Amino acid sequence: MAPCSGRFASWILVLCTSAIAISPPHFTMSKTTKAESATEKENLSQFEQHYFNSYDHYGIHEEMLQDTVRTLSYRNAIVQNKDLFKDKIVLDVGCGTGILSMFAAKNGAKHVIGVDMSSIIEMARKIVDINGFSDKITLLRGKLEDVELPFPKVDIIVSEWMGYFLLYESMLDTVLYARDHYLAPGGLIFPDKCSIHIAGLEDSEYKHQKLDYWQDVYGFDYTPFIPVVMEEPIVDTVDSNLINTTRTKIVEFDLNTVTLADLEFKVPFKITAKRQDTINGLVTWFDNVFPAPEGKKPVEFSTGPYAAYTHWKQTVFYLTDDLECEKGDVLEGTLTCGPNTRNNRDLDVNIKYDFKASGVDGEQRSVKGENKYLMH
Ligand SMILES: C[S@@+](CC[C@H](N)C(=O)[O-])C[C@H]1O[C@@H](n2cnc3c(N)ncnc32)[C@H](O)[C@@H]1O
Numbered sequence: 001m002a003p004c005s006g007r008f009a010s011w012i013l014v015l016c017t018s019a020i021a022i023s024p025p026h027f028t029m030s031k032t033t034k035a036e037s038a039t040e041k042e043n044l045s046q047f048e049q050h051y052f053n054s055y056d057h058y059g060i061h062e063e064m065l066q067d068t069v070r071t072l073s074y075r076n077a078i079v080q081n082k083d084l085f086k087d088k089i090v091l092d093v094g095c096g097t098g099i100l101s102m103f104a105a106k107n108g109a110k111h112v113i114g115v116d117m118s119s120i121i122e123m124a125r126k127i128v129d130i131n132g133f134s135d136k137i138t139l140l141r142g143k144l145e146d147v148e149l150p151f152p153k154v155d156i157i158v159s160e161w162m163g164y165f166l167l168y169e170s171m172l173d174t175v176l177y178a179r180d181h182y183l184a185p186g187g188l189i190f191p192d193k194c195s196i197h198i199a200g201l202e203d204s205e206y207k208h209q210k211l212d213y214w215q216d217v218y219g220f221d222y223t224p225f226i227p228v229v230m231e232e233p234i235v236d237t238v239d240s241n242l243i244n245t246t247r248t249k250i251v252e253f254d255l256n257t258v259t260l261a262d263l264e265f266k267v268p269f270k271i272t273a274k275r276q277d278t279i280n281g282l283v284t285w286f287d288n289v290f291p292a293p294e295g296k297k298p299v300e301f302s303t304g305p306y307a308a309y310t311h312w313k314q315t316v317f318y319l320t321d322d323l324e325c326e327k328g329d330v331l332e333g334t335l336t337c338g339p340n341t342r343n344n345r346d347l348d349v350n351i352k353y354d355f356k357a358s359g360v361d362g363e364q365r366s367v368k369g370e371n372k373y374l375m376h
Contacts, residue, residue: 038142039117047343051169055118061097064160067311069301071099074160077190077290077299078103084188084293085109089151093144093159093178094171098124098137100158105136112137113151115144144174153184164235165315166196166286167263167337168375170345172253176260193289195252197304198269200245200279200323200331201238207280207318233349233373234316238283240305244325245271245279247304250335264338271332273325281318282351315375317351321367329357329365346376 041049054060065071078085078100086108092101095114101124104112114124114137121141128137140147157178163169179189211229214222250267273279285304292298303312323331333353340346350372357365 036141037117038140038147041117047345051345052117055096055116055120058120058123061120063311065097065099069308069310070160070312073288073290073299073301074100074158074190075103078107078158080296080299081290081292082107084291085156088155089113089153090156090158091115091149091154091178091182093157093175094161095124095139096120096160098128098139100160101137101139102128102131102133104156104158105133109136109156111151113149113154114139115147115149116141117143145177149182152182154182154187155184156188156190157183158190162194162286162288162312164312165233165284165337165347165349165375166194168345168347170263170339172255172263173260173344175255176258179255188291189255191288191290191300192255193252194255194286195249196284196286197247198250198271198282198284198335199243199247199305200271200273200325201242201281201283201316202244202277203238203242203280203316203318204278204322207322211318230318230320230371231373233375234318235313236316237309238305238314238316243283243305244275244277245273245331247271250284266334266336268334269332270330273327273329273331276326279319279323279325279331279355281316283314283316285314286312317349317371317373319351319353319369320371321355321369323355323367324357324365325355326357326359326365329355329362331355340374340376343376346374349373349375 041052044052085104087110090104090109090112092104092112092114095101095116097120098114101112101114114121116124121139125139128134128139138150140149157175159175161171161175163171175189183189211226214225214229248269248271250269251265253262283305285302287300287302287304289298289300301307303310303314305314331353333351336350338348340348350370352370354368355366
């Protein structure tokens with residue numbers, strides 16, 4: 001398992017189905033030209049610069065593009081909803097290499113605006129051009145919050161904003177900004193429903209290898225490192241066989257209505273041991289659902305241990321205690337999550353747990369605890 005590290009987008013004709021008609025890209029009202037960015041990178045905080053720099057390199061985009069569960073889910077959601085995209089104005093928030101913009105343009109969108117702060121957008125321009133979409137896709141460099149769009153309103157927002165544990169990177173904030181400033185009434189967001197799930201796992205060997213190392217480093221006691229190591233959630237793939245409790249959904253966001261304040265939350269959870277085992281920590285993942293017309297099955301995908309691999313893997317929070325469980329024992333608690341005050345792209349997570357074991361030795365095995373984590 002690997003610790004979390006950053007993955008690091010004049011003439012207006014109102015139609016009845018499409019909010020806004022296009023004006024050709026070369027007549028756009030945007031202040032942003034090909035040569036400039038609407039946002040001066042130097043004016044951004046070090047954290048923000050670091051964040052956007054991480055998307056400058058092709059490698060991170062290669063990883064995302066090669067994540068077929070991710071990329072094909074977006075393509076399927078657009079292809080299966082061609083009718084929804086037909087003649088629509090689409091905003092691609094954080095367009096990266098332009099893949100989602102091209103999916104939308106190829107599947108009927110009247111015009112697509114792709115916005116990205118990272119220099120990768122210069123590559124997107126070349127790609128959009130050689131693939132023949134220059135007249136259908138306008139690419140603007142800068143923070144979405146700073147660019148001036150060539151259309152006052154858009155019909156559809158597409159964005160791949162999800163980070164580890166869903167909310168790491170805080171890019172959802174930008175999608176909500178786009179929704180509140182640019183989405184026409186009745187407009188759609190792809191995807192528009194996301195949920196976070198939790199379960200218990202047995203991972204004694206790796207956990208203890210990772211923590212016990214600090215007991216004796218070349219004969220010295222390095223144990224002050226142990227709480228520091230414990231504070232870092234681990235991003236890695238979890239074999240579903242390691243899951244030894246029931247799973248539960250802890251939070252669900254509807255992107256059509258969720259507010260920034262909702263992204264800071266405290267939620268209860270309750271899971272039940274499925275076998276005699278040890279619960280060393282909690283594994284979390286998220287699921288996503290795209291809009292679909294009434295009666296049509298929506299495209300959805302999961303980043304969970306029971307689903308196919310995605311580059312988001314899963315996020316594991318080790319607990320201080322190793323919980324010796326018998327089938328039916330209950331682990332309940334609360335999970336608190338919010339942006340870190342120093343760097344709002346990091347996440348502060350707090351897990352309070354109350355393990356209620358039953359049986360003759362239930363009292364000895366029952367334990368309460370609390371762990372604080374920082375995803376950075
Ligand atoms: C996860 S990548 C997705 C890239 C592309 N849409 C794809 O699916 O391959 C997110 C992109 O959003 C950009 N981004 C994040 N926040 C942004 C903001 N506030 N304004 C503009 N671009 C942003 C990043 O630079 C990055 O290229």
